[in-house]
Amino acid sequence: MTYCVGIAVRDGLILISDTRTNAGLDNISTYRKMHMLAETGGYLIFCMSAGNLSVTQHVLGQLAEGLPAISPDECPRRIANMPSMFRVAQLVGEAVRAAGSELKPALRAAGVNAGISLIVGGRIGDGPIKLYLIYDAGNFIECCPETPFLQIGATAYGKPILDRAMNYHTSLDEAVKVGLLSFDSTIRSDLSVGLPLDLVVIPADRTREVIRRRIERDDPYFTDLSARWSMLLNQSRAAIPDPPFLAPRSYGSSSEASPYE
Amino acid sequence: MTYCVGIAVRDGLILISDTRTNAGLDNISTYRKMHMLAETGGYLIFCMSAGNLSVTQHVLGQLAEGLPAISPDECPRRIANMPSMFRVAQLVGEAVRAAGSELKPALRAAGVNAGISLIVGGRIGDGPIKLYLIYDAGNFIECCPETPFLQIGATAYGKPILDRAMNYHTSLDEAVKVGLLSFDSTIRSDLSVGLPLDLVVIPADRTREVIRRRIERDDPYFTDLSARWSMLLNQSRAAIPDPPFLAPRSYGSSSEASPYE
Numbered sequence: 324m325t326y327c328v329g330i331a332v333r334d335g336l337i338l339i340s341d342t343r344t345n346a347g348l349d350n351i352s353t354y355r356k357m358h359m360l361a362e363t364g365g366y367l368i369f370c371m372s373a374g375n376l377s378v379t380q381h382v383l384g385q386l387a388e389g390l391p392a393i394s395p396d397e398c399p400r401r402i403a404n405m406p407s408m409f410r411v412a413q414l415v416g417e418a419v420r421a422a423g424s425e426l427k428p429a430l431r432a433a434g435v436n437a438g439i440s441l442i443v444g445g446r447i448g449d450g451p452i453k454l455y456l457i458y459d460a461g462n463f464i465e466c467c468p469e470t471p472f473l474q475i476g477a478t479a480y481g482k483p484i485l486d487r488a489m490n491y492h493t494s495l496d497e498a499v500k501v502g503l504l505s506f507d508s509t510i511r512s513d514l515s516v517g518l519p520l521d522l523v524v525i526p527a528d529r530t531r532e533v534i535r536r537r538i539e540r541d542d543p544y545f546t547d548l549s550a551r552w553s554m555l556l557n558q559s560r561a562a563i564p565d566p567p568f569l570a571p572r573s574y575g576s577s578s579e580a581s582p583y584e
Numbered sequence: 585m586t587y588c589v590g591i592a593v594r595d596g597l598i599l600i601s602d603t604r605t606n607a608g609l610d611n612i613s614t615y616r617k618m619h620m621l622a623e624t625g626g627y628l629i630f631c632m633s634a635g636n637l638s639v640t641q642h643v644l645g646q647l648a649e650g651l652p653a654i655s656p657d658e659c660p661r662r663i664a665n666m667p668s669m670f671r672v673a674q675l676v677g678e679a680v681r682a683a684g685s686e687l688k689p690a691l692r693a694a695g696v697n698a699g700i701s702l703i704v705g706g707r708i709g710d711g712p713i714k715l716y717l718i719y720d721a722g723n724f725i726e727c728c729p730e731t732p733f734l735q736i737g738a739t740a741y742g743k744p745i746l747d748r749a750m751n752y753h754t755s756l757d758e759a760v761k762v763g764l765l766s767f768d769s770t771i772r773s774d775l776s777v778g779l780p781l782d783l784v785v786i787p788a789d790r791t792r793e794v795i796r797r798r799i800e801r802d803d804p805y806f807t808d809l810s811a812r813w814s815m816l817l818n819q820s821r822a823a824i825p826d827p828p829f830l831a832p833r834s835y836g837s838s839s840e841a842s843p844y845e
Contacts, residue, residue: 477740479738479740479741479773480740480741480743480744482741482773483741483744483769483770483772483773484817484821486772486773487772487814487817487818488817488818488821495830496826496827496830497821497826499826499827499830500821500824500826500827501821503827504821504824508744509744511744511747511748512740512743512744512747522829524830534829534830536829544825544827544828544829547825548824548825551823551824552820552824553748555820555823555824556745556748556749556817556820557748557749558820559813559816559817559819559820560745560749560758560761560762560765562812562816563761563765563809563812563813563816564805564808564809565757565758565760565761566757566760566761566764566805567805568783568795568797568805569756569757569760569785569795
């Protein structure tokens with residue numbers, strides 16, 4: 324499995340991915356799921372991937388080679404030739420469909436799950452930062468301010484904290500912290516998601532530097548965050564009063580409140 | 585969808601289920617998923633259900649009627665004739681298989697998801713409290729002290745808090761509270777799970793009364809628990825330091841730490 328989150332808030336873009344892949348529980352490896360699609364000529368575009376590793380690599384390889392030109396006298400179509408982030412998402416979607424057409428019949432015949440999903444985010448020149456989720460059929464959605472995050476892979480364990488804490492006006496620092504808390508919950512509940520994590524932060528303010536960082540197993544900040552969060556959750560839980568319906572004094576009246584009798 | 589949790593700690597058994605069912609997002613109803621299987625003659629056995637509602641009701645109806653006798657001169661086999669909780673789980677599993685054999689071919693032909701899963705818990709006479717998860721194929725597992733809870737339905741959103749906070753020695757009060765927090769997270773992240781909740785508590789100490797309670801939408805304790813938890817999570821999050829790698833002073837060194845260059 325995999326867990327990747329893309330967060331698009333007012334102050335910028337955050338991408339976080341784990342690095343664990345498994346083909347069965349006895350075959351666990353570390354693979355990068357954070358991929359640079361373009362970083363020259365004003366392009367700064369990343370892609371995170373979940374699902375079948377060979378299909379994903381096929382898509383990335385095809386994008387690096389370039390997709391076939393529309394007419395014979397043109398060049399192959401590459402990310403770094405696309406005039407907009409929307410066209411980038413379209414090209415990635417096309418590559419996903421092409422890989423599916425080529426690989427899926429044999430994979431399905433072999434009983435292998437061939438599905439993938441991708442999160443693509445970045446910017447071109449002076450254009451706005453954009454974030455897309457590309458589905459297995461090559462269709463895609465764009466992240467919007469009302470729900471400023473997109474997830475792929477094992478999405479559910481880390482969704483409650485994002486639902487509670489993330490909005491479009493969350494600061495970049497805070498959004499990175501919440502994103503990492505979402506990973507902490509997921510790593511705790513899902514063996515198939517694991518450290519190290521890859522983090523990319525593209526601030527909307529172009530005077531601030533782009534961050535690319537691998538958060539290793541022994542990363543002091545993540546270790547501290549995980550320990551503090553665990554302790555604070557325990558304290559919070561302890562601070563909530565016990566249910567009144569189990570108190571000895573309420574036993575006599577419990578059956579009156581029962582809908583079962 | 586549905587969310588049900590069964591918790592078997594040293595001090596007793598807790599069952600909690602939601603009541604929302606949906607056939608499409610435009611057809612949402614309230615159905616009880618907490619069912620009494622037996623409550624006379626020393627039997628106290630409940631069942632919670634997730635999945636196809638018609639298949640579930642078929643199973644419950646068949647259990648109420650009794651499953652066909654093994655030999656012609658015997659009575660139909662009912663929950664309240666079973667000599668042990670293990671035999672109860674076997675009988676429920678058999679009813680699940682029988683309903684599947686009868687209903688699934690037509691349901692599958694119609695493209696309807698026919699799967700169900702059940703949590704069965706309770707006690708017989710002076711015997712120990714037992715808790716089982718019955719799968720769609722009628723096979724089942726028993727809850728064990730190492731992981732003292734079983735979930736069915738939309739299990740992932742509410743699993744992190746159970747993973748963190750629940751162990752076999754958690755008190756009954758605390759376990760009910762943690763169970764309700766698990767529902768609070770699930771209800772917040774999954775529209776298909778909703779109040780009211782049904783709660784059953786069977787204390788291991790037989791001098792304590794069995795609790796059966798419906799937690800309605802306006803239940804003061806659950807409303808307070810939800811509001812406090814939200815506030816405490818926000819405070820906890822705020823109490824965790826911001827990531828150091830975004831601080832302006834670290835910008836200069838970020839690219840040195842990057843695995844991508």
